[in-house]
Amino acid sequence: MVDETARPVVLWFRRDLRLEDNPALNAAVATGRPILPLYILDDSGDGRPLGAASLWWLDKSLRALDASLRQRGGRLILRRGDGEAELHRLVAETGANLVVTNQRFEPEAITRDADIAHALRGEGVEWQDHNGTLLARPGEILTEAGRPYKVFTPFLKTLLQTATEGAGTPAPQVVFTPDHPANDDINGWGLHPSAPDWSGGFEGAPGEAGAASALAIFLERGLSDYTAGRDFPGRQSTSRLSPHLRWGEISPWRAVREARHAALRGRISTAQADKFVAEIGWRDFSAHLLAHFPFMATRAFRPEFDAMPWRVDPADFAAWTRGRTGYPLVDAGMRQLWATGWMHNRVRMVAASFLVKHLLIDWRQGEAWFWDTLTDADLASNVQNWQWIAGSGADAAPYFRIFNPTLQGEKFDPAGSYVRRWVPELAAIPDRWIHAPWSAPAAVLAKAGVRLGPDYPRPVVEHGAARTRALAALKTLAAGTQDDAQCPPQTNKQP
Structure with missing residues (x-):
């Protein structure tokens, strides 16, 4: 007779790379059994492959x-390959009869999890999933008619009124993991770039401690003027939490x-806290939209925009990616992105708008570039924000x-x-002309050592x-572009 209390529990980490405030981890620890913390790098069956910065x-x-x-007496078991196959292999190796995970909410992940859970249960293995990544699961925040929200403000109101706040549990003191089974060597995965290593200027401190530090710094220095x-x-003045939230190194509820606690203690105004909470809510809104309308990952949410006469211009697109458009704010943002793996929120909007409106290049090209170059690349947020800028999304900016x-x-x-x-080639230009160097008198440019064309491009x-x-x-699109033109404009969508 097999002693069920001795059989290990597989704790499948995915977008929840933390120990504190982690409902799946708490559930695994509560069993009192050995725990097999697992991460699978799935290069093929996990939807879209991760970008290089991610x-x-x-x-x-x-x-x-x-x-x-x-x-804490544990360790992380690393496997690379098909997620379902590697999970079944670990279960077979160890005799585990319970898999605990925090649910993913991307459309392909939802479908795949359902298939995996069904297969495991057919083999006598229990599957438990929890919500460790959003304020509320998709499907929990609906209109009175039982439909998904398509406008942010009422979504946020319902979310904050009805969502159940996480318990805020501390990291467990002990996580016992048996010596067997073996795991991959992360050094062999080649996740860090080489030949060349282009990440020398990347910013941020990945990991749970880095997330806690980023939040503490933001509460101390940024939130009062948010x-x-x-x-x-x-x-x-921004939180810089977006990559930490994307990888689940901190929970959104924390x-x-x-x-909110900072506001209650009088350190900041309630209005500042509420604004930040609304930005966390926008992240939920994006995830809920993609879960309900999975087509929006590749097609316009508002179908009339599928007829948009996009331009195909490799030279203009290359100028945008390299920060050589001739518009200093756009170029600064694109260079910051390339150098650090992150871009300021306001500048993301301006740079994205420039691509889709000034250059008339398909938002999907820009979204793919951001996916590869952002350390916080999140499918739902990326797609939603790009469609918002393009005017094709839910609650989008007027066309x-x-x-x-x-x-x-x-x-x-x-x-x-x-x-x-x-x-930096514009560093010596006076403030008056820094954002429009092409308008500066020749004498000003000469004194600043700037030659338009050779040193810095003229506007494309x-x-x-x-x-x-x-x-x-x-205006060539269907009249639907005007029907919703007065949707209340949102601003930066990344917290």
Whole structure:
């Protein structure tokens, strides 16, 4: 007779790389049985393969998680291959009869989890899934008619009124993992780039401790000025939590709780905390939308936008990716992204708008570039935010809203500190012309040592002409572009 209490539990880590406030881990520990903490790098059957910047972050986050587990008597079992096959293999090797995980909510993952759970139960293995990544599971926040919300404000109101706050549990003191089975060597996975190593300037501290530190710094220095300050890329007023949330190194409920507690203690105003909580809510909104409308990962949420006459222009797209459009704020953002794996939220909007509106290049091309270059690349947030900018998404910006990158720079980087950091060839240009160097007198350019063309490009397109072209293209679409034109505009969507 097999002693059921001695059979191990598989704890399948996925987008929840933390020990604190982790409902799947808590459930596994509560069994009192040995635990097999598992991470599977699935290169093929996990939907879209991870981008290069995400793999860089994942490498460090997995190492940090393994170190934390080892401090508690456990270790992280690493496997690479088909997720379902590797999970079945570990169950067969160990005799485990329970798999516990925090659910993923991407469309392919939802379907795949259901198939895996069905197969395991057919083999006598129990499957438990929990919500460790969102404030509420998709399907829990619905209209009175039982339908998914398509507008953010009522979604957020219902979410905050009805979602059950996580318990905020501490990391367990002990996580016992048997010496067997063996696991892969993460060094052999090649997640960190080599030949060349382009990650030397990447920013952030992957792992649970890094997430806690980022939150503490934000609460101390950034949250008090969050509502206004978050739009200025030269300030440290954003949370920088997006990659930590993407990898589940911190729970969204912890971020919400601590922001609210800071307000209750009088450290910040309630309005500042509420604004930050709303941005966490937007992250949920994106995930819920993608779960309910999986087609939006590849097609326009508003179908009339599928007829958009996009341009195919490799040269313009390359100029955008390399930060060589001739518009300093756009170029600064794209260079920051390439150098650090992250871009300021306001600048993400301006850069994305420039691609889809000024250059009339398909939002899917930009979304794919962000997917590969962002350490916080999240399918739901990436797709939702790009479609919002393009005007094709749920609760999207009005189709006629076209950011002027020069005015955006003058408003949100008035002294040019952000541009000077990331576009150093313009560093000596006076503030008056820093966001429109093509308009500077020849003597000013000469004194600053700037030659337009050889040193810094002239604009790839003139703003007025680009705006006229974009509006003409948008007006060729069905009347639906105007039906929802007055949706309340949202601003930065990444917390």
